[in-house]
Amino acid sequence: MNQHxxxxxxxxxxxxxxxxxxxxxxxxxxxxxxxxVRCFNSDPSIKSSLKFLRRTEWARKEVEQLYLDTFII
Known part of the structure; x- marks a missing residue:
């Protein structure tokens, strides 16, 4: 189900x-x-970062906002 x-x-x-x-x-x-966040500073990897960001809403929102500020807005 792909919603616009x-x-x-x-x-x-x-x-x-x-x-x-x-x-x-x-x-x-x-x-x-x-x-x-530690997952970006101590032995960083995509896998560990995704695991942390999926469980930590405030960090995920910061990353999403940084993405928007960098590439969209």
Missing amino acids: QPNNPLHGLTLQNIVQELVDHYGWEELGKIVK
Whole structure:
């Protein structure tokens, strides 16, 4: 069931794609300075970051907002 969401700029993007694009753009070190979470600063990986972000709503929202500020707005 694929719903059209015209007011959601993140519609169709996976959290994995968002994190990967931010890492490609900023690198782990800079990303860890912008969003202060351990999964970006201590032995970072996409897998550990996704696990943390899926369980931690405030961190996921910060990452999504950074993506919007960087690539959309």
